[in-house]
Amino acid sequence: MTTDRAQTTAAQSEPPAARSSRRRGGTPLIITGSALVAVVLLMAAVSLVWTPQDPTATDAVNRLASPSAEHWLGTDGLGRDIASMLLAGSRVPLMVGLGTVTVGFLIGVPIGITAAMTDRGAGMWIMRGNDILQAFPALLLAIVLAAVFSPSTLTAIIALGLGLAPGVARVARSGTLQVLSREYSLAARAAGRGPLYLAVRHVLPNIRGILIVQASVGFAIAILAEAALSYLGLGTPPPAASWGRMLQDGQSVLQIAPLTVLWPGAAVATAVLGFNLLGDGLRDRFDPRMEVSR
Amino acid sequence: MSTDPAERLLSVENLTVSAGSDQLVQGISFDLFRGERVGLIGESGSGKSLTCLSVIGLLDEGLHAEGSITFHTSGAAEPGPETEPQHVDLLNADENQLSAIRGNRLSMVFQEPMTALNPLMKVGDQLAEVIRLHHPKTKDLRPRVAELLASVQIPDPQRTATVYPHQMSGGQRQRVMLAMAMANGPELLLADEPTTALDVTVQKRVLNLMAQQVESVGSSLLFITHDLGVVSEVCDRVIIMRHGRIVESGPIDRVFTAPEHPYTRSLLAASDLETHPATGRLLTLETADDAHAASDTPPDTLESRAESVSPAPASPAHEPPQAAAEHLTLPAEGGTPVFNAVHSPALRVRDLTRTYGKPGLFGRGMVVPALRGVSFDVAVGQRFGIVGESGCGKSTLLRLLTKLDEPTSGQVEVNGEPIPGRPERQLRWLREAMQIVFQDPMGSLDPRMSVTDIIAEPLHGASRSQRGARVNELLDQVGLPRSSAEKYPHEFSGGQRQRIAIARALVTRPKILVADEAVSALDVSVRAQVLNLLDDLVEEYNLTLVFVSHDLNVVHHSCDVVAVMSAGRIVECGPAETVMRTPAHPYTAELVAAIPRVREGAP
Structure with missing residues (x-):
């Protein structure tokens, strides 16, 4: 009886479910960014199974060769095939990007959420510590770590991840504060739910959007930083191919063979631009401050 | 010109x-x-x-x-x-x-x-x-x-x-x-x-x-x-x-x-919070016409005609469970009295004070008193309304009652147990005994959670099937189809969302329900439906209701006793009818006079 009565009352007259009127922004950016990122991903995937030549094989006779059927993009100063190196070299930036974002998020997100959820005093101290970390240049940290532990992809990932974490923590904190001020967070507290439940069930799903944006931008920063480290000889050690080191190798023959620098430069630019555009597009779509709702 | x-x-x-x-x-x-x-x-x-x-x-x-x-x-x-x-x-x-x-x-x-x-x-x-x-x-x-x-x-x-x-x-x-x-x-x-x-x-x-x-x-x-x-x-x-x-x-x-036009008629009825002549329930879009058309027919035939109105309580308005509350106003001088004092209340509040801000490191800080010594009781089974304008301290009071915030001084007792200062793990019983319905049906439901998860949130340690069964039961009670369980909040209208919020508040079978402006964000016709629903559920669950609103009309309809707040204090408290008809404090009088009337003589 209760059922019948209640159902009839609910069905009456209320307007149909309000449609989400969030504007779907940033779509062209997302498409362009995704396409560029896809190019890099495809290069990495292809290089796993096939490259035109062995990217590490040197050929003293064919040094600085022009593009040909055998060497599509020519060869470098040691006679290595540039096209093959370019393909093989795409794996490192992607790995560093993924590693950096993972390390940065594993450290940054818990710090940010904790800082927002503890009382104001403790939260403030956490964030001041975070500020000090942020003030320390990540590249410098990477150089120090490379000097202490010998240069490797892993040291680069750890150093860049530590550099990324404070920024992530800030974004996570501000997102968490917003979620905590919503009535559904109060309702969860009034339902006797503890901080861990709140963080996992309410905070994380609701800050997911801004975190994805942050990850995409972090990816771009990491790729650029890895190229810089490799260029300085502090990133991925030889003989593994790396865009950054290709730039460095090409620098000495820049005058006579500019193509040796152009190709890796274009590759880095493509990857960074791709992730940045993707990040911007996602921001336009996810950022609640830009949402247009009526 | x-x-x-x-x-x-x-x-x-x-x-x-x-x-x-x-x-x-x-x-x-x-x-x-x-x-x-x-x-x-x-x-x-x-x-x-x-x-x-x-x-x-x-x-x-x-x-x-x-x-x-x-x-x-x-x-x-x-x-x-x-x-x-x-x-x-x-x-x-x-x-x-x-x-x-x-x-x-x-x-x-x-x-x-x-x-x-x-x-x-x-x-x-x-x-x-x-x-x-x-x-x-x-x-x-x-x-x-x-x-x-x-x-x-x-x-x-x-x-x-x-x-x-x-x-x-x-x-x-x-x-x-x-x-x-x-x-x-x-x-x-x-x-x-x-x-x-x-x-x-x-x-x-x-x-x-x-x-x-x-x-x-x-x-x-x-x-x-x-x-x-x-x-x-x-x-x-x-x-x-x-x-x-x-x-x-x-x-x-x-x-x-x-x-x-029938829509105009029902809109007018809903705006006035007009009640059905026979059942005492608020008129909604559907029932308004019945009531007007059949106002001279005897109540028993009317009962069957108003199909969406359940055989509601025989008494037109809810009787206060005990003798009518005392009508008191805040004296101009001297201490604040204890309003609505009763024996063994469900909720006892004494000298409750909350200030925000602190003096500050260099003496520049500001101390803002949000609540200045409030004392009252709420009897078991009573419907207690708190009315006031923005900034009067009613939201602060509500957060203190539900222990979402700590008072600066004073005492809150729920069923005789003091609340302030106790750690959360000793308050599991309170979280089951007392639940809140918030104002904003947009903000009070997590957009990323399904309705089942939202409603079952207060259920700790229940098995999947128990949760499912209870959620279905509540969806029935609040008048939503069971298929809602798998949906997400954005698929519902404002009134439906508020029903979900009410279902969540009732899932633990609480003793006390606190409603914070629960109908303020709703259209008038939906408001009448939700108020009717609240009325029914208060009966069904034997709830003690604390209803906070800025709208004296709504409180007057839904509550036995009304407390009027102004500037962090209760200035008047008494039976809803008395306060509305013969306000004793000048502020209450101003509030009553300011209510826009649709028609002269409307309540």
Whole structure:
């Protein structure tokens, strides 16, 4: 009886479910960014199974060769095939990007959420510590770590991840504060739910959007930083191919063979631009401050 | 300027507003005559605001308006005796033509006084800007600005002209908005829910001011609102819209006393919180007609006719469980009394105080008392209403009662157990015994959680099947289909969301339910349904209800005992009927007097 009565009352007259009127922004950016990122991903995937030549094989006779059927993009100063190196070299930036974002998020997100959820005093101290970390240049940290532990992809990932974490923590904190001020967070507290439940069930799903944006931008920063480290000889050690080191190798023959620098430069630019555009597009779509709702 | 009353000022013909293939306004036509004050009434989604925005040409991109809106202005920007009357098609006018008219012959007051003024510009400069735009030759605008501010009864206009919007109250800001809108003596003033964001006592003053301004300048008024009471304060003619169509229009006296369309009838009933003559339940859109049609038929036949009304409690209104509460007011001098004192109450509050801020490191801090020594009891099974305007401390009080915040001093006892200062892990019983329904049905449901997860949130350690069973049971009780369980909040309307919030609050079978403005964000017709639902569930679950609202009318309907709060204290408390009929404290009297009445003699 209760059922019948209640159902009839609910069905009456209320307007149909309000449609989400969030504007779907940033779509062209997302498409362009995704396409560029896809190019890099495809290069990495292809290089796993096939490259035109062995990217590490040197050929003293064919040094600085022009593009040909055998060497599509020519060869470098040691006679290595540039096209093959370019393909093989795409794996490192992607790995560093993924590693950096993972390390940065594993450290940054818990710090940010904790800082927002503890009382104001403790939260403030956490964030001041975070500020000090942020003030320390990540590249410098990477150089120090490379000097202490010998240069490797892993040291680069750890150093860049530590550099990324404070920024992530800030974004996570501000997102968490917003979620905590919503009535559904109060309702969860009034339902006797503890901080861990709140963080996992309410905070994380609701800050997911801004975190994805942050990850995409972090990816771009990491790729650029890895190229810089490799260029300085502090990133991925030889003989593994790396865009950054290709730039460095090409620098000495820049005058006579500019193509040796152009190709890796274009590759880095493509990857960074791709992730940045993707990040911007996602921001336009996810950022609640830009949402247009009526 | 001619003042011929029959002269048309605005003609809307066959106006259609569409978003893609959706028609949001479906071919409406109406005329507005010079000097006339027309209320455009409708609930959310009725298209009233879109109509208004089409007139002033501020529709969102993505929305498309068709038809014609003709503005018969008496002249262009420069007032002069020789200006020819013009007929401007507002829908097809170019931006230049519109700019010359907007803010000059046609102006608008928006709903939200917080965001409608530029926060980085002094109030006087914003006013001056509006005048200068249309009268660029004027030299010193300060006297005119001061005059305008004075005309909207802003104290010390010279000084006020030099402050920033955040230094003013909401009511003052809305007056500044009104002054800006009236600055150039517009022929037509559009007002879109101009007082909805204001407290009732402030609302009353702003409405009076608006009526008076419009009259003295000789403007016409198109007043958009959902509130029938407000309309009757300022308008002479009303147009009632629903689902993008006009359902009824006519002189306000005729429409409000002898409404022709059933929707108008039910809207009036819902606004007045009219109850069914036989069952004592609030009239909703469906039941209103039954009640009116059958008001002379004997109650037993009526019972069967009002099919959506359950065989409700025989007594028309709920009886207080014990002897009527004592009617007390805050004495001008001396300590604060204990209001509504009873033996073994469900909720006991003593000398509760909460201040925000602290003195600060260098003595610059500010201490703001939000709650200043509140003492009262709520008896088991009682429906206790707390009424007050914004900033009176009612939300603070509610957070202290539910232990979402710690008091500065004082005591709260729930079923005899003290609450403040106890760690959360000792309060598991409280979280089950006491639940809250929040105001904003948008904000109180996590958009990323399914309805099942939302409703079952307070259930700790229940198995999947137990949760599912209980959620289904509650969906039935709050009148939502069981298929809702797998859906997400954005798929529901405001009223349905509030039902979900109520279901969540009842899932643990609490003893005490705290409702924070639970119906304030809802349309009037939905409000009646949700209040009926709350009534039923309070019976069914034997709840003690603490109902916080700014709306004395709603509290009067839903509660046995009412406490009126002002500036952090309870100023009056007593049986709802008594407080409403014979308010003893001057503040309560002002509050009661400020309630906009739809019809004389309505409750």
